[in-house]
Amino acid sequence: MRSSQRYSAEDNAASLILLRKLVSRLRRSGLRVSTSEVIDAHRLLKTYSALNNGSLGPDDVIRVAKAVFVKHVEDEELFQRTVEELIAEKNAGRRRSSLLGRVEEDLRKLGIRYGEVIKSKKSLLYSRKKSERRELLSAYGELRRLGIIRRTRGRERVVSRSEALRIISGIPGGSSTAMFVEDMVHGYIPEPELLRDVYLDETQLSRIPVKNLPRIGLNALKAGNRVLALSIARMLEERLHRGEAPGNIEEAYRLFTETGLGFNAKALLLRHDPRIADQLAREFGAERILDFLARSEPELLSRVIGRLSRVLEPIQIEKAISYMPLKAIAGIPRSVSKKLRPDARKLVEAARSLVAAEESIVAYYETGNEGRIDMAVNEYMKAMKLLGTLTGQRDIHSALLGKLRGKAFAIGETLSGGIRSIEPLVRRLNISDALRLLGAISRNSRDERMRRKALRLARRLWRIRMSRVRSLRLVRWRNNLRHGRIDLRRSIYRAISYRSPPLSYRSRERERGIVLVIDRSGSMYDYATRALLVASALSPAVKRIILFSEDVEILEGGLLRNPVDLLLTTRFSGYTNLSAALRTAAKGLPPGTMIIISDLKQTVNSESPDKVALELRKKGWRLIVAAPQRMDRTTAHRLSRLGVKIIALRRPEDTIRFLSRII
Amino acid sequence: MPRQIDEIKAKVEDIYGKLAKPRQPVRNPNEIVERLRKEYKLLVDEDLVKIVVAAFLNGRPVLFEGPPGTGKTEIGEAILSLWAGRDAFILPCSENYDEYRVIGDFHPLMAMKYGFNEKSFVPRPLLAALILDAGVLVDEVRRSNEEFQNMLLDIIDKRRIIVPELKKVFRAEGIGFQVILTSNPEDIGQNELSDAFLRRVVRIQFTYPPPEREADIINLRLSEGPRIPGDLLSLMLEAVNRLRRTAAHKPGPSDSVLWATIASSIARLRGSDVVSLDDIVEAARVTLYKREEDREIIDEVISEVFGRR
Numbered sequence: 001m002r003s004s005q006r007y008s009a010e011d012n013a014a015s016l017i018l019l020r021k022l023v024s025r026l027r028r029s030g031l032r033v034s035t036s037e038v039i040d041a042h043r044l045l046k047t048y049s050a051l052n053n054g055s056l057g058p059d060d061v062i063r064v065a066k067a068v069f070v071k072h073v074e075d076e077e078l079f080q081r082t083v084e085e086l087i088a089e090k091n092a093g094r095r096r097s098s099l100l101g102r103v104e105e106d107l108r109k110l111g112i113r114y115g116e117v118i119k120s121k122k123s124l125l126y127s128r129k130k131s132e133r134r135e136l137l138s139a140y141g142e143l144r145r146l147g148i149i150r151r152t153r154g155r156e157r158v159v160s161r162s163e164a165l166r167i168i169s170g171i172p173g174g175s176s177t178a179m180f181v182e183d184m185v186h187g188y189i190p191e192p193e194l195l196r197d198v199y200l201d202e203t204q205l206s207r208i209p210v211k212n213l214p215r216i217g218l219n220a221l222k223a224g225n226r227v228l229a230l231s232i233a234r235m236l237e238e239r240l241h242r243g244e245a246p247g248n249i250e251e252a253y254r255l256f257t258e259t260g261l262g263f264n265a266k267a268l269l270l271r272h273d274p275r276i277a278d279q280l281a282r283e284f285g286a287e288r289i290l291d292f293l294a295r296s297e298p299e300l301l302s303r304v305i306g307r308l309s310r311v312l313e314p315i316q317i318e319k320a321i322s323y324m325p326l327k328a329i330a331g332i333p334r335s336v337s338k339k340l341r342p343d344a345r346k347l348v349e350a351a352r353s354l355v356a357a358e359e360s361i362v363a364y365y366e367t368g369n370e371g372r373i374d375m376a377v378n379e380y381m382k383a384m385k386l387l388g389t390l391t392g393q394r395d396i397h398s399a400l401l402g403k404l405r406g407k408a409f410a411i412g413e414t415l416s417g418g419i420r421s422i423e424p425l426v427r428r429l430n431i432s433d434a435l436r437l438l439g440a441i442s443r444n445s446r447d448e449r450m451r452r453k454a455l456r457l458a459r460r461l462w463r464i465r466m467s468r469v470r471s472l473r474l475v476r477w478r479n480n481l482r483h484g485r486i487d488l489r490r491s492i493y494r495a496i497s498y499r500s501p502p503l504s505y506r507s508r509e510r511e512r513g514i515v516l517v518i519d520r521s522g523s524m525y526d527y528a529t530r531a532l533l534v535a536s537a538l539s540p541a542v543k544r545i546i547l548f549s550e551d552v553e554i555l556e557g558g559l560l561r562n563p564v565d566l567l568l569t570t571r572f573s574g575y576t577n578l579s580a581a582l583r584t585a586a587k588g589l590p591p592g593t594m595i596i597i598s599d600l601k602q603t604v605n606s607e608s609p610d611k612v613a614l615e616l617r618k619k620g621w622r623l624i625v626a627a628p629q630r631m632d633r634t635t636a637h638r639l640s641r642l643g644v645k646i647i648a649l650r651r652p653e654d655t656i657r658f659l660s661r662i663i
Numbered sequence: 664m665p666r667q668i669d670e671i672k673a674k675v676e677d678i679y680g681k682l683a684k685p686r687q688p689v690r691n692p693n694e695i696v697e698r699l700r701k702e703y704k705l706l707v708d709e710d711l712v713k714i715v716v717a718a719f720l721n722g723r724p725v726l727f728e729g730p731p732g733t734g735k736t737e738i739g740e741a742i743l744s745l746w747a748g749r750d751a752f753i754l755p756c757s758e759n760y761d762e763y764r765v766i767g768d769f770h771p772l773m774a775m776k777y778g779f780n781e782k783s784f785v786p787r788p789l790l791a792a793l794i795l796d797a798g799v800l801v802d803e804v805r806r807s808n809e810e811f812q813n814m815l816l817d818i819i820d821k822r823r824i825i826v827p828e829l830k831k832v833f834r835a836e837g838i839g840f841q842v843i844l845t846s847n848p849e850d851i852g853q854n855e856l857s858d859a860f861l862r863r864v865v866r867i868q869f870t871y872p873p874p875e876r877e878a879d880i881i882n883l884r885l886s887e888g889p890r891i892p893g894d895l896l897s898l899m900l901e902a903v904n905r906l907r908r909t910a911a912h913k914p915g916p917s918d919s920v921l922w923a924t925i926a927s928s929i930a931r932l933r934g935s936d937v938v939s940l941d942d943i944v945e946a947a948r949v950t951l952y953k954r955e956e957d958r959e960i961i962d963e964v965i966s967e968v969f970g971r972r
Contacts, residue, residue: 040721040723040865044714044721044865045717047720047721048713048717066868067718068866070868071856071858071862071866072848073728073848073849237909238908238909241909262967264960264963489763492771493763493768496775496779
């Protein structure tokens with residue numbers, strides 16, 4: 001409504017200079033700010049200042065700029081950081097001179113001079129009156145943190161004045177805490193005495209490597225800084241929850257205990273070290289652990305049960321077994337299953353035999369060793385004998401018994417079908433295991449018919465799983481005039497208003513044009529197959545798939561829809577060259593959304609991935625990384641600072657859920 | 664043909680006029696903040712209101728984004744209502760929303776009988792808002808499809824609605840017709856907003872308020888009935904903040920307000936003027952359990968914060 005009204009630059013020149021600086025900085029750091037948005041911001045600022053009685057402070061400029069320029073949640077941090085840098089730069093000069101003043105004040109308080117060697121710390125700090133001591137300690141801590149007092153060869157020494165000036169001028173933002181945090185981000189673990197009066201906020205804590213957090217927290221406790229210790233413990237819990245691995249489990253446990261955090265924080269440590277179960281059981285009872293694991297990580301149960309066998313009642317173990325996956329049941333140590341009641345023991349034995357039989361069959365296909373078949377038959381017979389004696393009347397085990405019988409049936413079919421009918425077995429495997437097996441057959445088998453059959457089976461399996469993925473997807477409609485289902489409502493309107501053609505259709509697909517970048521290093525196999533499955537199931541929405549290890553392969557067109565042949569022949573191994581993959585992925589396409597499935601571990605020494613990511617962001621690409629939890633956290637952190645969204649996948653199955661939601 | 668436009672206007676007035684009775688519009692940010700506080704019991708930053716008003720004056724739609732329960736919809740509706748001096752219209756979006764449902768369509772039988780003209784035309788909320796000069800809150804805009812979003816942008820930009828079947832253009836006459844959109848980007852099962860769309864909106868991020876502010880919000884909402892003592896209130900807020908960090912369903916300020924309200928009602932039923940610790944723990948059971956998998960986490964947080972189960 002006021003589009004004719006041009007912006008006039010008379011008022012509040014200072015804030016407009018700030019806005020301009022901010023825009024150029026934001027553009028440099030990768031946020032896309034268009035000219036029309038800058039004009040919008042100017043106009044808005046003008047109105048805002050009018051509402052504000054004509055005055056406009058830097059805070060107002062930043063608030064308005066944020067409202068106009070930041071469009072996605074992930075850009076928010078980028079914006080915040082850019083603003084902080086801008087302000088820090090402005091204040092740095094002023095702060096530096098005041099910091100030098102403070103340093104000299106501290107030195108005067110302690111009664112020492114530049115270049116002096118501190119002979120006795122005790123006499124320096126503890127000889128005075130109690131009331132002065134606290135102040136002295138904090139002055140000393142500040143000087144140590146800044147590096148003005150240094151410890152070399154067991155002695156402490158004050159640096160020379162010129163050295164002190166050099167230190168202060170090199171401090172980012174001119175504040176000592178900022179430098180201190182920067183050191184911790186790069187792996188420095190401060191001694192307790194340096195943590196006395198330090199308070200860190202969440203953004204600062206979130207940048208410190210997780211493996212150092214327990215030690216820093218305990219050091220803070222030693223220094224009597226409970227507030228810092230508690231916020232570190234909370235941060236540790238949050239990051240464990242997100243799937244990061246702590247360095248030292250015992251220290252983490254101790255930190256949780258001493259800061260009063262309870263079971264849920266501690267149980268997160270189980271994932272990284274099941275040995276912690278003993279301690280947890282003593283503190284909270286074994287039943288609670290089993291409950292927790294059954295809900296969150298059933299795969300871990302067998303290892304934990306092994307550890308807890310002494311304190312667990314047989315009935316508790318039996319209950320846990322009923323919701324464990326078969327492989328985990330087979331992993332229960334014999335010493336534990338011996339203690340179970342006969343029925344439950346038989347179930348465990350049967351599970352063990354069936355898993356062994358299945359593994360033997362798979363091994364036969366992979367190696368061609370006939371002896372494996374005999375082993376499989378042997379194990380199968382053993383399992384059948386055990387299952388035959390069970391009736392399944394006990395309710396807690398009837399579901400498990402059903403599962404075992406199904407498995408046994410599949411194995412029996414395979415064995416009795418002259419080894420040719422692998423189909424029942426394959427159908428019960430998850431997609432990546434099935435493809436691994438079929439791939440092995442199609443590569444290694446000496447029987448030509450077998451090889452062809454494996455290929456056929458793989459294609460069929462792929463189709464079936466694809467349709468399952470499609471059904472997961474939310475229905476989205478799009479109207480058009482050519483194909484799809486008839487949209488009755490619109491068609492009636494068109495018919496009675498004599499439009500031609502009268503029929504209007506709507507279809508389910510949305511052509512989003514997503515680019516998918518998939519890591520094919522060996523460790524990513526399970527994630528990559530599932531990502532490919534989703535991509536081919538939803539292929540109209542995917543424009544291009546990049547498969548990369550140290551070299552890069554592009555899939556487009558028909559290959560997108562049916563990559564299974566390629567998948568069977570591709571070897572998942574080799575080094576990772578993420579930056580080359582990102583470059584290829586974007587080549588020749590207009591900016592859009594790119595999803596990267598990778599653990600971010602760049603093992604080829606070329607340009608760094610974040611440099612390429614920044615370039616892509618500047619061009620307007622939206623980048624989303626889906627990575628398993630053991631991803632390279634430093635790269636992930638660097639990328640997230642560029643406005644790349646990072647999503648941690650807990651299990652390979654999550655890939656399907658995540659992708660079918662986003663594509 | 665002014666007569667025919669009047670016919671549509673009369674229809675709109677007839678259908679929607681009763682719902683949105685006119686009042687004195689409030690356009691001064693300070694006054695809006697004050698009225699939000701007094702009439703709607705909403706605690707809103709003055710800076711936020713200023714940006715919204717500045718955007719309105721520049722003809723830009725405002726997008727409220729943030730986690731659920733942070734008051735996006737309620738605040739948006741209240742600001743729009745005050746600004747226009749009429750109750751705002753709300754469009755709760757879904758995938759199948761199209762222009763027929765928001766601008767207007769033709770009653771099929773009437774259209775067969777009278778043809779496509781004013782007689783058979785049924786005006787819908789967006790057109791009604793434009794004609795009545797009222798605000799529109801587009802709720803959960805990410806749930807709508809791209810065509811709908813583009814149509815919306817065009818209407819907001821040009822401040823007019825074209826109905827080709829009637830060969831009519833309706834233009835906004837005052838500045839009361841404004842649009843606030845809300846969305847929760849972390850919610851699942853929804854579309855992305857296009858860059859073109861995002862470039863045109865003024866986006867305001869909603870976050871969980873700091874504990875002191877949340878305490879103010881709760882006190883404002885609980886102005887009558889038994890009061891919660893300060894120390895218990897801060898314990899409640901600690902519990903809520905811990906759940907935001909760990910639980911799958913993160914309680915928003917609206918959940919903490921509900922929790923406090925129910926605790927206060929329990930105290931009133933007990934016949935007491937002051938809410939006790941037991942009331943709060945009891946109220947937590949009905950308000951915080953939203954998902955089965957959170958049950959244990961909530962139990963633990965409550966037992967750790969309040970010292971009982």
